[in-house]
Amino acid sequence: MNRAITVCHGDFGRLCLVELNRAKVLHTHREAQLLFLMDGDDVTLKIDNTPVTLSKDRAVAIDSYMAHEVHVSKSDTSSAILSVYVNPFWYATRLNSSDPEWLGFQNRSFPVTSNIRDHVDHLVALVQPPAPDKQPGYHLALETRLRHLCSTCFESENSLKITQNADNPIKSSDPRIRKSLVIMNSHVRNNLPLDEIARAAGLSRPHFYRLFRDNLGVTPNVYMNMLRMEYAIERLVFSDQPVTSIALELGFASQASFTRFFGANLGIPPTDYRRVACLPPGMRAAALTNTRMAGDFTQASNAEQPASLARVYESRF
Secondary structure, X not given: OOEEEEEEEEOOEEEEEEEEOOOEEXXXXXXXXXXXXXXXXXXXEEEOXXXXXXXXXXXXXXXXXXXXXXXXXXXXXXXEEEEEEEOHHHHHHHOOOOOOOOOOEOOOEEEOOHHHHHHHHHHHHHHOOOOHHHOOOHHHHHHHHHHHHHHHHHHOOOOOOEOOHHHOOOOOOOHHHHHHHHHHHHOOOOOOXXXXXXXXXXXXXHHHHHHHHHHXXXXXXXXXXXXXXXXXXXXXHHOOOOHHXXXXXXXXXXXXXXXXXXXXXXXXXXXXXXHHEXXXXXXXXXXXXXXXXOOOOOOXXXXXXXXXXXXXXXXXX
């Protein structure tokens, strides 16, 4: 079984240190992702239908919204992986990118240089339990180290190259797809059938699926699963709501079915995610004072959302 060691949230996005020995299904997320193998066997990912190997010598980079899945060859051994989910808004404001909604790369893997390995090792040392978030200055040190890591990865000649803003798949010019995105983001908890979303956008089901994938690079199902995962993570981290209640809100028949969905997409059970998650001081308290949480877009304005979500959704559509 996969095991969560720690999950750290912040303005930068989130950082997960896990031991992985089970596959993850095809999924996507708004954040760009950097993956580093810390220990164990190499791991094969399928990114946009292209196999990519994660090893100690080569890290993996995944664009915002790019569909990918993880394959594990041996179930009796675990691979320790550091996953850095980079919030494009944070990157745009802290590291001078011009696109706050999307971050993409020209290559899927890159060499782990000695400087990159040094930053990664320091990050792992920082996030090791117990209760790293209780240490004075911890979150500032974590964000500073992450900023150095991103700068080193993105600016080195032998590492990553940032792609142009024109490659951003979420900026669809088709008004029907833009309408469908608004509907999907506004009804995360309603579990609307995709046929209904297609009709509301003025499209047949086959045309909707084809046009959606052509515009965003993922199917409507994968995109909707991303929205449900975002809602679940916000509830797990920023509220005390029972897991069963979160599952029912998202339309699952039971906590068990929700746990299978969550684990297949993220690699760890929701109860483990909540147990190991840590936040900067005041971040959770600020979120709990809001009258609306993630997913309540039908009635709430951006001003009523937690700050982390307001930035994500501001002016998207």
